[in-house]
Amino acid sequence: MSEAPQPATTAHRPSSARVLPALVLAMLAFSVVQTAVVPILPSLARELDVSGSSITWLMTANLLSAAVLTPMLGRFGDLRGRKPMLLVALGGLVAGSAIAVGTHSFTWLVIARVLQGAGGGVLPLAISIVRDELPKAKVTGGVAAISASMGVGSGLGLVVTGLLLEHWSYKSIFWMGLGFGLLAVLLVALRVPTDPVVDKAGGADPLGAVTLAGWLSALLVAVSQGNTWGWTSNRTLGLFAVAAVIALVWVAVEARVAHPLVDMKMMARPAVAFTNLSGLLMGFGMYGSFMVISNFAQTPEKLAHYGFTATVLHAGVMLLPSALGSMAAAPIGALLIARRGPRLPLVLGGVLGGASMVYLALRHGSEIDFYLASAVFGLGVGLAYAAMPAYINGAVPAEQSGIANGMNAVLRTVGGAIGTAVMAAILTGDTMKLPIPVSLPTLTAYEHAYWTAAVMCLIAGLVPFGIRRIKADAAESTTPGALDGAGTAAAVGEPATTGA
Template structure:
């Protein structure tokens, strides 16, 4: 359809969808400053308190692919509004909680709303003018990182200077605001897969397999990597996911079209996403700890939690500034070049961190470089995905890619946590602390993961021919980054 879009309305839609993604990311990092205090606040053990984080991870991993597919079937705007409901309810439940079980339930409900980001990215393909598509995809895709970068110091400040419940009342208010803005600004476009059926068996099978896999990854360090529960979960994950794959190939309207996912372009992009997310999350685990480690160690910088968050905050700002520039680069050179460039910048940022880890200014500079690379990489990945799948699979394909990113962060958290826990030194009072070598090794792993992402991205093939109607576009021309002309104008 010929574009007759209103540029000002397109800008408002992009802003609302970016704010929705940022809000979803803030929900994920909301409890990070509270973790040391949660056992006392909720009268529970430290082990039980970690479920407050794990619940969000597990529920979001299960729900994101499902909400993506429902977006294709029922309409993306409708599912954006649906995602805002558990965000609101979950935030209120957390704000009212005095014990750990309601808090876990509330955090699980918040996890149900994480599908906002892939839904928003997919909706852009339908409603944003072609000339704005690449930059808008980049901004909305990077909003998860932006929210994490900006949300952490904000949450730390509120936790330090106000009642901790304010965090959750504030998140509930944000979710209400997002729902209102979606209703007022985002147009309702026809569902791209209307008439197809929802794959309930596939949703249950994928959910069960993911719960086993991610629970084993997130709890392996606590339970023991060789323990019966951990090994049992991994075995169950393999069996369930293989059975799920066999079902998806045979069913008529699958939750995830594995034939599309197996295309080299999609498969390699999803694989690169895993390593890019691993590299991104490693910095979020290592650098704040370096900032807060006791100065008496000789390599820690002795910063408070709030100060550490403020030193990290410019990274989120850089991601916000760089992601639209990544869209322009995708228009000029193609999203593959942008992904390679982003992963190279991430590796360079880790190099900066190794050279300048002895100062807070150096760590801030490293975070700014790393997050600039993340902004480039995260903005290009959805463009690569959407240029490779039909319009009827846009939201489902983005949901599956978001799942791959979550898998990368989960594996990254487990591997980096294992390194930091085992490469230790004894403090003067006899405590076991992560050694300088442990931090340097973890940062070196970050470089390695970024380099692997570069190598994978380098062999992503170009799309040589477009499918008729709604299929992929060539990656060799500027319009490729947008993955096809939007079907509905604003």
Template sequence: MERRGVYPNIEKEIRVDSSVQTETVRPEVRPGALVGVLAFTGIVAALMQTLVVPLIGDLPKILNTSSSNASWVITATLLAGAVATPVTGRLGDMYGKRRMLLICTVPLVVGSITCAMASSLVPMIAGRALQGLGVGLIPLGISVMRDLLPPDRMHSSVAMMSASMGIGGALGLPVAAAVAENTNWRVLFWAVAVLSAVIFVLLWVVIPEVPPLGKAARFDVVGAICLGIALVSLLIAVSKGGDWGWGSTTTLGLFALAVVVLLVWAKWELSLSDPLVDLRVTARRPVLLTNLASVVVGFGMYAQSLIIPQLMQLPSETGYGLGQSMLAMGLWMAPGGLMMMLVSPIGGKLSSARGPRVTLLVGCLVIALGYGSSMFLLGSTWGLLVVVCICSTGVGFAYGAMPALIMSSVPQSETASANSVNALMRSVGTSVSAAVVGVVLAQMSVDVGGHSLPTESGFRTGLLIGCGVALVAAAIVTAIPSERKLRKAADERLMAEV
């Protein structure tokens, strides 16, 4: 009789057939090269979120359209990424993660080329939607690490891969602003197309093929379509509710459609033996609470990314704005991404020593500290830089711990799917954050020269909301069972089975 780890560090499975010795054999890899390539892949994928921010004011003129229509250039990336993430994760578990990593780079290249050549709204939206499909690279990359890296390297490597999301977003803003100010905007998209092609080559060379661990199954097309409809309805309502009116028929109708379709989808998933998302696994307390914490952490992380850039760029004549240019603002924000990169190894070591639950708790508390400190540091660029660095440190700890918590609680054959759902939860959190902060700033604003500007009280209120949300996330984390309790429960189940 053999006992083989199916839920690493948490659960074990009894193998009754003593004549069969089954071991997981990892292909030979160079850990440093693998982590470096996957982290670079995550940074480029994250660039898509901030790539067009410096162009927002010019998009209506570039595309010969209205400001309202031009906003879909950003929304399209969000929607495509949200829908694609759980689908690519499931396909990675079924058909191989290396194959899906390579496939996900193709729309990045095609989408970037489409945007670079676009002169009207429709092709630009199509290209940005294709770019959004690349978001699935990050949870797939984290899952590959679980399959290929030795256990002693996993926590620090996962933390680095997770930090790549913040690094790409933070560094992408000043780089994109510099390019937009000093050369043709199309250069941005041609550069990303080249980087995406480089990623394809690096992934092909460095990542070995790993046979799928899950059993052969038919892909849940109905589940994917239903989840896509629900997510698109929800995110459009959240993203556009401020423009359309939160009580408008369109907004309320989309929210209602999302709820109804999600209920139908859940019933359908529970009826299948091979669903798109295994809701029974997702409902386990560690996974459920980690995903809930991810929504709240995503909210807390994104609030400062919305508020602080506005504070920096408002005219100094307001009395609280700092009058920075887009490029200068991006440079002041960039150290936040560097802080995430610097603290990710520390977070990995803390997870290895004390468990990812402790690391996630520390991250939430540090984010709350960052928001709290803003009450005393507003009024100078250096003060806001300190706030950004503190918050980014907390995000670095939290983002590295969440995938580790998920992977310690799900079968290895469902790693990519579970990580993708967790990444989706963070995206939902950021979308809700954008909506809530937008409402707060819109309600607490004044008319200056025919323009509505948020007041200092509005900014402070938004930052205090971020602090409160981070504390709520910390409270949720304390309810996640410790690794010791999970081991004890697993051992008790095994003894009962024997």
């Protein structure tokens, strides 16, 4: 069995004021870089002289890389130390940004986006570092700040992209990523302490890593390209079948090896399984709604009789309240988790996200409607993302914290890929006839998209009621020391008798 790490004394732990800003900046650097290219994909297609279907590989490659590398970096952090792996993750982001700055080749730009995807490992590694290094009283707030900053960075990335494009070329987006990444590397190197290996008895699982990469790759390529290839095409259906087969092989491998990359028993615990389902649904809602709102805002009003003829910057500003809402959610979420456990903020997150999308489905004639809905949605996403690591950390030992939070991050990414694909299918499936060769979705198509996002968020808010006893779940397979490292089960979990 793995040795439980000995809790460090409070006197030897670094202050949250020293460590937390470095970790939050690292998370912001990745989330900004990941979403910043979304509004400029059409202009990049023209700039690089590639088709509209080909340019989407800049998002597909990044999502795929993040999905594959996030759990691996999280697990290697458990085995080799969290700080070294965090620097590796940020190193990939910096290297990818540097290549993107220096190239005019579409192929090299795709490679750059693959390297940037390594930044996905920041989330589980940063959460594990907070759990290991900060004083117990600061853990819940620190984890909430890091997790909520994913929503903050995603919203800010859209705004900053528009602002940069008002004055400079698309290269400025990658210069921004390079600067963010270098600053994050510097702060992490100087402020984050070198951590001990928490799973000294663990080992590598190369076959588990290969099969995980295999089924995630097949699934994400099929989802991302389904609208281009056709959802019933041989390529799309074939990749879905390949993903299913390799996923079954992966589960069988992980159930048999002595030191699995992902412990299937851990994944099956209600607190982990239901939290991951909620992460998938909220990822669907967040990425899908960002795309729909941005497209709606940029629709020329004279042609479609809806939309606001917004520039990329204007559309990004309309999503800025979501970033502010996520920022406000971090301290609110931490307070709710400390007092009531993670169920309430996770339920509220889903309800607020769903309510904001219902509002847009019914009212979308004024920019004020979008500013209001965006703020409420950001608050919901921030609350939900703050609660998820609290559920997971309360249910797994410290030596599995990295991989457990890594898999949750993967499912958010998968949900985002599915959400953008489904939203694109809804919008392209119902277009209006215009006297010019331009295809625009009908207003009804947008309303259907908002309703779809609302349903996904509301279901995410219901999911936590399937978690009955996080405290009992944690006690079955963790040591008291591991629970203390999470901030104690009582602090982050539900009372033992709650639920059905």
